[in-house]
Amino acid sequence: MTHRAPIRRFCLTTLFASLMISGMAVQAKEWKSITIATEGSYEPWNLTLPGGKLGGFEPELMEDLCKRMGIQCKLVVQNWDGMIAGLNAGKYDVIMDAIVITPDRKKVVNFTVPYASTPATFITTKDSPLMPADHNIIKLHDDEKEINTAIAPLKAALKGKTIGIASGTVYTPFIDKYFKDVADVREYTSSADAILDLQAGRIDAVFDDVTFAQSMLARKENSNLTFSGPQLGGPIWGEGEAMGVRMADNDLKAKLDEAIKGALADGTVKKLSEKWFKTDVTP
The missing domain is CATH 3.40.190.10 (Periplasmic binding protein-like II)
Known part of the structure; x- marks a missing residue:
């Protein structure tokens, strides 16, 4: 990871303070579209269908969540062993690959509320x-x-x-x-x-x-x-399977949390889990 030089950090801090003093508002990012990385080979959580389209429990759940958030979503394939590094490098905005929340992962990834829990x-x-x-x-x-x-x-x-x-x-x-x-x-x-x-x-x-x-x-x-x-x-x-976003993207996490809670409350997650897993994996 590249580290900013101390003088650059000082200048940014000074600029931010100046903006606040002058009354200029700092706007949160407006999420109109997001890119989600998944493995595409971890059935039935996610899989690559004939023709290259992604299917499975998570892509179908993500489609539902994006409709709830009113956000355009793009799914991309990424090997698991480089997924977290790619997220923090800015290659995509969300990772979704049956990722279990653990204390070590929470140090580098901002997790949503869990949407599944499995043995x-x-x-x-x-x-x-x-x-x-x-x-x-x-x-x-x-x-x-x-x-x-x-x-x-x-x-x-x-x-x-x-x-x-x-x-x-x-x-x-x-x-x-x-x-x-x-x-x-x-x-x-x-x-x-x-x-x-x-x-x-x-x-x-x-x-x-x-x-x-x-x-x-x-x-x-x-x-x-x-x-x-x-x-x-x-x-x-751990606490269950959840999506991961970058540490700084709390606004995106909040949107995903609200959508996941809605999908849990109205039975969407249960319906999709019974379709793909033949059992209820809701946490």
Whole structure:
């Protein structure tokens, strides 16, 4: 990030003070159009349809939110690992990619109110399931004793195995911290790439969001994949999924917050989540 020189900072401060003294009002930015970045490959949150158009839960929700705000919206594709950096560099105005709010991310991103909250689980092949599927959700807090007790059976099943995980997600540090002592951990640029390696037999399991896993398992080419073990959810994954804007763009955050609250209140989020996830993910 480029830092302004001290003399430049002083001059700007002096100019701002002069404007205020002279009675000139400082206007907030008028948001008539915004650009939203999404991955375009994290089904069913967002996906690229034949012809290049973006679809999925988030693009459809964003379309609704933009109508509520009376703002023109443009969706662009951006790899997840460069998404936050691109936002702060001014390449786009909003990021929307099933992004979970975390304390570390809040230091560099201004988050909207959450519009979803989902658990995570392991995916394996049917011919070598590490653990039977258990669709019960174990709610975890940021408590090492609680976590170690809950995941003990998973660690035993994954001993000596290789786990695939998308890099830079809220799940990555969890897998690194709690499973690297018993298994090899392999990071991928995208969750879809991890699934491809699972299919090819290069890894034994993938850990990811349940909604993404459901989408992958619904595909004909993935009929040999299955859930493994329980679903892990709760406050350990943060406050829920939300959109991110730059720290300075509080006015844009306020507009998005109002639109999201409206979409939650009138059932729009629930309707879209049941369409794309077959379950209600409203926070």
